[in-house]
Amino acid sequence: MNVLLTGATGFLGSRIIGQIAKHDGLVLTSVSRRPVNNHDNYVVVAELGPGTDWKGALADQQVVIHTAARAHIMKDEVADPLAKYRKVNVEGTLNLARQAAAAGTSRFIFISSIKVNGERTIQGRPFTAEDSPAPEDAYGISKLEAEQGLRELASETGMEVVIIRPPLVYGPGVKGNFASMIRLVEKGLPLPLGAIHNKRSLVALDNLVDLIITCLDHPAAANQVFLAGDDEDLSTTELLRAVAGAMGKPARLVPVHAGLLMSGATLLGKKAVAQRLLGSLQVDISKARNLLGWTPPLSVAEGLKRCFPDH
Incomplete structure (x- = not known):
């Protein structure tokens, strides 16, 4: 299976490269704004935007894993943050997805955010994938709008879309x-x-990567939304x-x-x-467990140990 990965030099993307290399039958092409040090098969694309030409990168790719985005910025000093997020996270994502569908890509995996659900939960009442979205900031709104556009595109083209919403991701090199x-x-x-x-859900980097790889070809993942987590709230x-x-x-x-x-x-x-x-922010990962047979391979303790390999 040929897989195209965007955001290859990012915190998540670089880990995906290492994990996919362990799986026989997966041929990965990485996309980033600069050369990828830990991967030979890559394409440099200047930016993720509404006018980006993806034709060369998308040839013969069965699956796209889209991790590239304008990340959440705590103190965003841009005059109109929502417009900036929309240009990259909405228009850039949908431009890539339309070209992927036209190129014959069969599945598009979109890494969204739990911020689509909201910012907080009542303790003991975790977010689910079926909850009505309630984003509160520009980043969350942009991720929701990208999800909505991808669902429309899936219904128009037949390209399968998988949406994964992680909470806070931790692992080696976390920022x-x-x-x-x-x-x-x-x-x-x-x-x-x-x-x-309080109670908060987290997801270890390797647990999130494992869920993404599970969604590459699992038939039950098609056109679904999954929440990611360690299934161990702290x-x-x-x-x-x-x-x-x-x-x-x-x-x-x-x-x-x-x-x-x-x-x-x-x-x-x-x-x-x-x-x-x-405050509390809990996620319910039972949908991934029930539909995909997926369970997080690492406990929180194991995930934290990987953050500090020298200890």
Whole structure:
């Protein structure tokens, strides 16, 4: 099977390359904006946009795994963030998908985001793939609009579309909020997060890659939406302890009431940060389990160990 991967030098894409190489019968072509160091068979495409010409890359490709995107930016200083996200994540994605369908590609796997569902859940009531979308920011809106356009294209052309919505992804080389948390634990600073009783779903990088590879040719994946996760939800306190344990460091956590933390963060203009640390966001992966027979191969503990191979 010939597979085209976009975003090949990214956090997720580079891991997909390594894992697909272990599977006989899969021939991978990688696409990125610069040469791919760990893969010989690649195509350089200047940008992901509405005018990108994909004809050369799409020849004889049965499946496209589309991971390239304008990523979520915490402090986006662009005047119109939604327009910027739409140009890449919506128009760029649909341009690629239309050309893929015209080239005879049979399946298009789109890596979306749990932000399509929303930003928070009531504890014990996780998001499901069938929930009505409720994105709250420009990034989530752009991912939803791309999903909607892909579904329309699937009905028009017969090309199968698979949509995967991951929550926070962690693994070797992780960046963003998770990397910031790792640095705080590594410094051994006391953190006022020793009494947080929320529940949040995460997905180990290798678990997400395993789900993507499962969806390459599984007949039941066609035209479905799946939520990805480790199937093991943790509170912020539990996660910090697990990270510290994986690093071989002590977890210096001070128990402070969540309400007091939220009030203080709101006064400091950090309410959004506090909501992520203190609120719940759970996902239900039973659809992937039931339809695909998929279970995450790694536990959270195993996934965290892979973040710190030298510990």
